[in-house]
Amino acid sequence: MLLTITEKTKKDIFISLFQLLKAASSSITIIFLEDHAYIQGMDGSHVCLFDARIYNVWFDKYEILEDDLKNVCLNSQILYNILSMSQEQDSITLHYDGAADSIEIDLTNTKGEFNKYFKVPLIDMETDLLEIPSVDYDVEFSIKAKKMNELISQLATFGDVIDIKCSEEKIDLISKGDCGEMLVNIPIDDLSEFSISEGQIIDISYSLNYINKMCITTKLASEIEMSISADMPLKIKYDLGNNSSVMFFLAPKVE
Template identity: 25%
Template structure:
């Protein structure tokens, strides 16, 4: 059995948004401790990892199940959540559906067909990073949007104790520089200069679900995958994105 009650449906919506920007489907591995999911995006450039401990729920009861979900359909349903709705998720093993129930002034129920998505056995690789930056999501996302005006990829750099987001197009350039004492920086743990280039669309998708005051942990090195971690609605989200090989 699996039944989970979330006190604010809108918070859970953010978690589903974060995953659905990069993935078409996902396998929620539920157990008595909570829900976890690991998946690669369809082009195998990005890894998404999600952990929702049972403490994030108002009520939680579960055996071990793999619940395969079409994220596009789940996202559309979660978009129907209203401001003060409570959310109930309930596995209907007989019908092979996930019941998604909004409880506000009315009781609105969706029955979502399950997919045969097997769990992935993926792990977030345990990489040592030379640099770790804690930054407000809004400031980082703004720098990405700036870069978006000039090219479709962007360099994340550590240079001389500064964290730099840099893009160069055929004509124009954009550059945002964060110093350690910047208002948007919570902390910078700098080991060495570094530079990696990434597909901008992926970075935007990874950070889209964060509110501007959420704190991102960004780990970067030279020609290494970037790791971006943040908490949202009681869940921990971790994204890994492979660097572009610069020619």
């Protein structure tokens, strides 16, 4: 298996992806298929599911041979630490041959910086993939990732639960705790996209700590797509381009 990324924007996206995933789980499994790399996993509490699909055309080079190991599991913190050492002019290459017990990561540079080479041992772990059903959500909207990052960070100052209230006119984000209460009113006209089932009013709560982890970076995409239904997991989606994406599903808080 071999994949290479040279474009700076995509390198930033790739590094930011694993910044989010290592916050959700200490280990991740990457499944290298013929036309895409697939990542699915859950946090230790089984509250948050992540699902990423990156197609071969997204990479500068993507090759998987018939006798190459298809499923690789590795420590997400170590992987992120290595990727974050990449310099602006570096190319990132991940590769291994056959039924390997480690994956090699090369950070190579043609502009005078030193090349760096890493070998990371794989973890022996069973992987059970979940089938994610297609759901028609009651509320769907898109918001600037930078703005959402800022709002969630501010809301986290006041509590660890976020209450999301949606109507045909507005969206309210509420956080409260011993320090006080914060309410953010988002007019529908200020959103990039918005849809809601006619006459529907949604009032649902989620862990603010988890949402904060999902919105910690603004480099994955310029927009965050959010989908909400009563008694259904919240879906947060980042469009990575080239038909590739990463999605997070977060179970609602139970009273």
